[in-house]
Amino acid sequence: MIPAKPPARPDRVSLWRYLRLFRADILSAQPAKLYRAWMAEFRTPFFRSYMINDPDLIARVLKDRPDDFPKSDRIGAGLRPLLGESVFLTNGDLWKQQRRIIDPAFAGGRLRDTFPAIKAAGDAAVARLAPLADGTARDIEPETSHAAADVIFRTLFSVPIENLIAAQVFDAFRAYQRTQPILNLAAFIPGPRWMPRFFRRDTRAAARTIRALITEMTARRLAQIEAGTAPDDLATKIMTTADPDTGLTFDVPQMVDQVAIFFLAGHETSAAALAWTLYLLAMHPDWQDRVAAEARTWDGSFSGLSTLKVTRDVFRESLRLYPPVPMMVRQTVKPEIFRDRNVTPGAQVVLSPWHLHRHTRIWDDPDAFDPARWQTENGKTGQRTAYIPFSAGPRVCTGAGFAMIEGAVLLAQLLSAYRFDLVPDRAPMPVAHLTVRTAQGMWLRIEHRQSRSISC
Incomplete structure (x- = not known):
């Protein structure tokens, strides 16, 4: 069986039709030929866009000369009311300063420190599912969203999602995503930052609510830090880390920007990835049983994670088929040559993990779910050159x-x-807005594994 994949549009459509398709779902707005093309050019009256699937070009843009291909504000403009000047949207010296402060919190040694909070969130998710495991068809996306949000709040602020403010932020983020399309006027018409973006009223209201709640949590943490009572979690680490070049730390407004992107990226992408992985395992019960058997031999420790080899390959394969962020947009700042074609400054460069991960010239059987591919030469080559779920x-x-x-x-x-x-x-249909989610939910049946085994 081939996992769910959105239909492709006809090769030629009008600009107006393309814009309507893109606004509804950026995946089904693309033609099928992108799954085998090394590069494609798209022209509008306002700019030119180049989607690149050539591994050499991708390496040039992301690895070799990243300063020459800064993030485009065409997509970022739609997120700025919520994310402000977060590390997700900035470029140049400001971005580098932000990364110098943020990166130490996610260094290898710190990951061990976050493990107990992640495991506690998982234990809570298992407990919440217990009354739902009666074999009834259920949409599991709300459950994976709840679990991922719980991880973020426990690791960032040392509070579970049941905390009142945490729950309010979670509800406000859901409201924001229902109102915010990936595109607005700024995505197609270039203009200065002060140009009106025509956000919906409820979109702006949701963004204000989220930022107010995060501001409250951040201000409380700053007070705890000053009093010497702050827990040693990610928020404390980030707020007390000084830029080694300037000696500056984040103030409250700057920290609010970063927390907003941590929640959006860390919660939304993780929730989507977990839901799609459970769907793929439901589709392939043999792999599901292998993960379950491996999980029952895990001793529950951080060091024991190295034994979850099948589980990691399954999750890696899920991220290949359903990368949470389907497309990334960069912009040229000087003349370039892409595959013997002249590219002018200001052109948009689109990198699509969705198409790259399913490229027919790179991957064997690209649309199939096959966690074993990561132990093959083709899989190892693809992982080095054409696997970018995290950029x-x-x-x-x-x-x-x-x-x-x-x-x-x-x-x-x-x-x-x-x-x-x-x-x-009730097969899910992928749609992409901020992340790759489903059009009508992820419907699965859940049963207690022990009772299922006894009944068989």
Whole structure:
């Protein structure tokens, strides 16, 4: 069986039709030829865009010369009311300063420190699913969102999602994503930062609510730091780390920007990845049983994570088929040559993990779920040259290592306790807005694994 994949559009459509398709779902707005093309050019009256799947070009943009390909503000403009000047949207010296402060919090030694909070969130998720494991068809996306949000709040602020403010932030983020499309006017019409962006009223209201709640949590933490009573979590680490070049630390408004992107990136992407992985395992019960068997041999320790080899390969394969962030946009600042074609300054450069990870010239059987591919030569080559679920190079997601640990831990905990089965006639359809989610939910049946084994 081939996992769910959105239909491609016809090769030629009008600009107006393309804009309507793109606004609804950026994946089904693309033609099928992008799954085998090394590069494609798209022209509008306002700019030119180049999607690149050539591994050499991707390496040039992300690894070799990243300063020559800064992030484009065409997509970022739509997120600025919420994310402000977060590390996700900035470029140049400001971005480098932010990374010098943030990166130490996610260094290898610190990941060990976050493990107990991740595991506690997983234990809570297992407990919440217990009354739902009756074989009834259920949309599991709310559950994976709850679990991922719990991880973020426990690791960042040492509070569970049941904390009143944490729950309010979670609810406000859901409201924001229902109102904010990935595109607004700024994505297609160039203009200065002060140009009106025409956000919906409820979008701005949700952003204000989120930022007010995060400001409250951040101000409280700053007071705890000054009083010497702050817990040793990610928020404390980031707020007390000084830029080694300038000696500056984040103030409250700057920290609010960073917490907003930590929650959006760390919660939304993890929730999507976990939901798609459970769907793939429901689709392939043989792999699900292998993960469950491996999980039951895990001793529950951080050092024991090295034994979850099958679990990691399953999660890695899920990120290949359903990369949480389907497209990334950079911009040229000087003349370039892409595959013998002249590219002018100001052109948009689109990198699409969705298409790259399913490229027919790179991967064997690219649309199939096959965790064993990562032990093959083709899989190892693809991982080096064409696998970017967290981007690559200097701008690689600072939480990539954290996300891989979180994915393995939550999967091991959930699969050791429960079995997930497909629901006939309720196959999910991927749609992409901020992340790759489903059009009508992720419907699965959940059963207690122990009772299922006894009944068989």
